[in-house]
Each structure stands twice: as structure tokens, then as C-alpha cells.
Amino acid sequence: MGTQTPYLPGTQPETKMALSPRWRVVFLNDAVSRMTYVVLVLRKVFGFDEPRATAHMREAHEKGRTILWVGSRERAEAYVFSLRQWHLSAIIELDETGGS
Amino acid sequence: MKRVEVKLDLTNVAPLLDVLKNASDALRDRLALPLNLPTLDPESVEQWKSDLVESQNDDINVLLKLFNRDFFTEETVAFDEANADAVVRACSALKLYLYYEYLSDLDDEDFESDAVAYDLLTEPQQKPFLAFMFLDTLQKVIMRHLNDLILEG
Numbered sequence: 001m002g003t004q005t006p007y008l009p010g011t012q013p014e015t016k017m018a019l020s021p022r023w024r025v026v027f028l029n030d031a032v033s034r035m036t037y038v039v040l041v042l043r044k045v046f047g048f049d050e051p052r053a054t055a056h057m058r059e060a061h062e063k064g065r066t067i068l069w070v071g072s073r074e075r076a077e078a079y080v081f082s083l084r085q086w087h088l089s090a091i092i093e094l095d096e097t098g099g100s
Numbered sequence: 101m102k103r104v105e106v107k108l109d110l111t112n113v114a115p116l117l118d119v120l121k122n123a124s125d126a127l128r129d130r131l132a133l134p135l136n137l138p139t140l141d142p143e144s145v146e147q148w149k150s151d152l153v154e155s156q157n158d159d160i161n162v163l164l165k166l167f168n169r170d171f172f173t174e175e176t177v178a179f180d181e182a183n184a185d186a187v188v189r190a191c192s193a194l195k196l197y198l199y200y201e202y203l204s205d206l207d208d209e210d211f212e213s214d215a216v217a218y219d220l221l222t223e224p225q226q227k228p229f230l231a232f233m234f235l236d237t238l239q240k241v242i243m244r245h246l247n248d249l250i251l252e253g
Binding site for chain 2: 037
């Protein structure tokens with residue numbers, strides 16, 4: 001005869017979606033890097049088309065920063081490392097908006 | 101293979117090579133742009149610094165090799181897919197160093213719009229400024245002619 005697991009109130013297993021935190025790659029403007037250089041590097045590192053890279057460059061120029069990408073921490077770090085190889089200033093920060 | 105040759109005036113460029121060499125020496129063990137990543141753990145920060153300094157120095161060596169013995173006879177430097185990425189990055193590293201070491205008190209807007217008045221620079225700023233503008237020009241030439249190579253590389 002088989003055994004049956006009794007139902008115990010309050011112990012029913014819950015299915016929880018353990019969402020990984022999302023991280024932003026933020027490019028910070030500097031006084032040295034030319035606009036054309038920034039556009040080139042953003043196209044090279046992120047594969048952006050020219051209008052998108054230019055829009056990010058302009059936003060950074062006007063506001064001091066622009067969010068380039070949102071996603072996993074590992075990829076965010078890889079992007080920041082690549083930007084640093086091209087001597088652009090970038091940071092990663094936790095994306096608390098929950099959206100992309 | 102696409103290749104760009106640039107004829108340079110030796111009398112103008114030669115005095116700047118010492119500035120570039122000194123900047124290169126100063127960057128031997130440090131980054132042109134300090135690493136400020138509070139989200140990284142200290143061990144990773146050290147690893148990143150080490151890897152980035154190595155990459156930076158490799159690039160700067162590629163740039164400095166352009167000004168070898170042949171340059172002093174031919175007065176020409178050449179860029180192609182083998183060196184374009186590295187030279188463009190090296191120019192940025194050296195420009196950052198020169199800016200933060202000598203030129204950071206200049207007005208940002210003047211600097212970005214090429215409106216710096218050379219005559220108003222102090223004597224210690226003059227050669228670094230000329231070296232900065234030389235690197236800036238090299239970068240522009242490479243990006244103008246080899247943009248696609250860099251993007252595809």
C-alpha cells in the first residue's frame with residue numbers, strides 16, 4: 001500500500017520566480033573623448049547603428065551620462081571592460097526600475 | 101588591404117615625441133583613466149587594472165613604433181587593419197594622460213570646440229597641448245579613413 005503525503009496547511013510548496021537582478025551599463029561623458037570617437041566605440045562594442053550610437057553620445061554630452069544597456073551582471077561587466085579598453089568611462093549600476 | 105599613409109613634418113613632430121615617450125613611461129604601471137567601479141570586488145578590481153594596463157601599454161607600444169628610425173628618414177607613418185585599432189586607443193590613453201596632467205584647468209567648452217588660445221597657455225602646458233592636438237589629429241585621420249576597418253575588426 002502506498003503512502004500518501006498528508007496535506008499540511010501552510011507547507012504547500014510555492015513556486016517563486018527568482019529573478020536575477022538587472023544591471024545597467026552607464027557611459028559617463030568626459031572632456032577628452034571626441035564625439036566621433038565615442039560614436040565609433042559604441043558602434044564597435046555594442047553593435048549599435050550610427051543613429052543609436054549618436055543619440056547615446058548626445059545624451060551623455062548633454063546630461064553627463066547615458067544608459068547603454070541593461071541585463072545580466074556578467075555581460076554588463078564585459079561591456080564595461082571593453083569600454084575601458086577604449087578608454088571610455090563607464091560604470092555598472094543596479095537597475096531598480098525593473099524594466100529595460 | 102586598405103592603408104593610409106600620412107606625411108608628417110619632422111620639425112614639428114620630433115619635439116613632441118619626447119612628450120609622448122614621457123607620457124608612455126608615466127603610464128607604464130597605471131591607467132590613463134582611473135578605474136572607479138565600486139560595484140566590483142577588490143580582487144576583480146586588481147585583475148581588471150592589471151589587464152587594462154597591459155592592454156593600454158600594448159597599444160601605446162604600437163603607436164610609438166610608428167616613430168622608428170624609418171620615420172626620421174621617410175617622415176611618413178602608415179595605418180592599416182593591423183594597427184588602426186591599437187593606435188586609435190593609444191591616442192586616447194595618451195590624450196587622457198596629457199589632459200589630466202597638464203591641461204585640465206582649461207575651459208572644457210574651449211577644449212571641446214578647439215577654441216583654446218595657445219598664447220594663453222603656460223610654458224609647461226604648451227608642448228603637452230601640441231602633443232595632445234597631434235594625437236587628436238592622428239585619431240581623426242584614422243577614423244575618417246579606416247572607420248569601417250575598425251568596426252569590422
